[in-house]
Amino acid sequence: MKKPLYTSKHPPGPKRLNPFSNLLGFRKDSLGFMKNIAEKYGDIAQFKIGHLRILLLNHPDFIKEVLSTQQDNFVKGRPLKMAKELLGEGLLTSEGDFHKHHSRIMQPAFHRKMMDIYSPVMSEFASRLMNGWKNGTSVDIFKEMVRMSTGIAGKTMFGVDLEEEAAEINQEFESIMDIFGRVTLPFAEYLLKLPLPGSIRFFKAKSRLDKIIYKIIEERRKTKLDKGDLLSLLLLAQETNKKDRGISNEEIRDEALTLLLTAFDTTSLALTWTWYLLSQNPLAEEELHEEVDQVLQGRQPTLDDYPKLKFTKMVFTEAMRLYPPIYVIVREARSNLTIGDYFIPKGTIVLMSPYLIHHDSRFHKDPMKFNPQSWAPSTNRQKSKYEYFPFSEGPRSCIGQHYAWLEGVMVIASISQFWRLKLVPDQVVEMAQLLNLRPKNGILMQLEKRK
Numbered sequence: 001m002k003k004p005l006y007t008s009k010h011p012p013g014p015k016r017l018n019p020f021s022n023l024l025g026f027r028k029d030s031l032g033f034m035k036n037i038a039e040k041y042g043d044i045a046q047f048k049i050g051h052l053r054i055l056l057l058n059h060p061d062f063i064k065e066v067l068s069t070q071q072d073n074f075v076k077g078r079p080l081k082m083a084k085e086l087l088g089e090g091l092l093t094s095e096g097d098f099h100k101h102h103s104r105i106m107q108p109a110f111h112r113k114m115m116d117i118y119s120p121v122m123s124e125f126a127s128r129l130m131n132g133w134k135n136g137t138s139v140d141i142f143k144e145m146v147r148m149s150t151g152i153a154g155k156t157m158f159g160v161d162l163e164e165e166a167a168e169i170n171q172e173f174e175s176i177m178d179i180f181g182r183v184t185l186p187f188a189e190y191l192l193k194l195p196l197p198g199s200i201r202f203f204k205a206k207s208r209l210d211k212i213i214y215k216i217i218e219e220r221r222k223t224k225l226d227k228g229d230l231l232s233l234l235l236l237a238q239e240t241n242k243k244d245r246g247i248s249n250e251e252i253r254d255e256a257l258t259l260l261l262t263a264f265d266t267t268s269l270a271l272t273w274t275w276y277l278l279s280q281n282p283l284a285e286e287e288l289h290e291e292v293d294q295v296l297q298g299r300q301p302t303l304d305d306y307p308k309l310k311f312t313k314m315v316f317t318e319a320m321r322l323y324p325p326i327y328v329i330v331r332e333a334r335s336n337l338t339i340g341d342y343f344i345p346k347g348t349i350v351l352m353s354p355y356l357i358h359h360d361s362r363f364h365k366d367p368m369k370f371n372p373q374s375w376a377p378s379t380n381r382q383k384s385k386y387e388y389f390p391f392s393e394g395p396r397s398c399i400g401q402h403y404a405w406l407e408g409v410m411v412i413a414s415i416s417q418f419w420r421l422k423l424v425p426d427q428v429v430e431m432a433q434l435l436n437l438r439p440k441n442g443i444l445m446q447l448e449k450r451k
């Protein structure tokens with residue numbers, strides 16, 4: 001039977017006791033709240049927060065509808081409004097032709113051939129980090145990964161050394177996240193307009209980040225050097241304003257800040273959770289050590305080693321399954337539409353959680369277990385793209401995913417060749433669900449030299 005174009009059937013979901021009862025649950029533990037809704041009401045369910053209608057999709061087929069098949073009917077919309085306050089019209093937040101234009105300008109910086117240039121930088125920064133480590137001491141591995149990833153991002157994309165500024169950048173970013181954690185409030189967009197302590201912190205942090213970014217841009221302008229990196233591409237696009245409509249100073253700032261924050265934050269989180277998981281799974285750790293010892297024989301990895309470091313990549317893949325840094329992807333319906341048998345009105349906010357799908361036993365066997373072997377080519381288990389999507393999927397998926405895979409593998413191989421990271425006992429490792437999945441109080445690890 002032919003499916004009707006429109007249906008009046010609404011997805012099931014909890015009845016609201018008061019306009020903010022769902023808000024409280026969602027703010028306290030959004031993953032727990034979403035899991036509960038999915039378990040009670042199924043793979044397509046809706047709930048309300050204030051006047052907002054929120055749809056939760058918990059099946060790869062429905063998620064595919066939003067991220068790919070019907071993606072023209074969705075925008076980043078309201079949920080990204082607060083992010084725009086910080087990032088302006090960067091690649092992450094912009095829409096339509098503007099987004100396409102900027103995406104075209106920046107694509108070459110993420111082309112596979114650029115990985116030849118990026119991989120030695122990644123190995124070098126991992127070495128620099130290890131040079132400062134002392135056997136038997138403890139470090140907060142999250143801070144260490146942030147410092148290293150910020151250094152890598154600064155060097156590969158802007159040609160500058162940002163390791164010194166890494167702690168400040170991360171601290172400003174955390175102040176910003178604090179207020180971003182409130183994006184689900186029905187009156188969120190007005191929050192920044194009020195002189196509240198959180199808003200004041202936000203604008204201070206934004207202005208410090210701007211200072212760092214504008215300094216980088218100005219210094220490059222002075223040298224007039226085309227280094228083939230992302231900043232060169234952006235500055236070149238500004239100069240060659242003939243065929244295309246070019247790019248303004250402010251747009252360069254927006255893109256540079258977007259790239260810096262999206263690059264260092266997610267990658268350092270993915271690596272932090274990887275070290276934590278390895279410390280809890282000695283068999284996987286041993287297998288990793290065997291592979292890196294055998295492939296690298298004591299030298300730092302190069303791009304040629306990348307395809308040989310198969311188990312290393314499986315470890316990183318499995319870590320991003322259990323701890324996908326972006327644990328929920330959000331869109332807004334820009335017209336009335338149908339998903340499955342249900343009517344979804346214009347303005348509905350749609351949530352899709354890689355975390356929930358990655359922990360669903362229908363799509364991943366033994367989902368709570370860290371099992372890198374499940375990604376071995378020999379298992380022959382062809383997973384659908386929407387069963388594992390830490391980088392999202394479709395036209396708005398992560399532009400930096402090849403870069404992130406490379407950084408993950410290069411860094412894991414570099415470090416695990418020489419060091420074993422052991423979890424310092426008697427600490428509670430907890431997830432903080434801000435815009436991304438962070439360790440609440442960092443993760444203390446003891447450094448043990450292998451060789």
Ligand code: HEM
Binds near residue numbers: 400
């Ligand atoms: C493990 C590391 C990373 C993860 C898990 C990750 C994840 C994601 C996800 C889920 C999205 C889609 C967000 C949405 O639809 O709302 C995204 C978009 C994006 N990512 Fe990443 N990312 C990572 C690393 C990077 C790196 C290294 C860069 C840059 C060098 C980067 C730059 C971006 C940009 C610019 C977008 C917006 C793309 C667009 O909308 O066209 N990401 N990322």
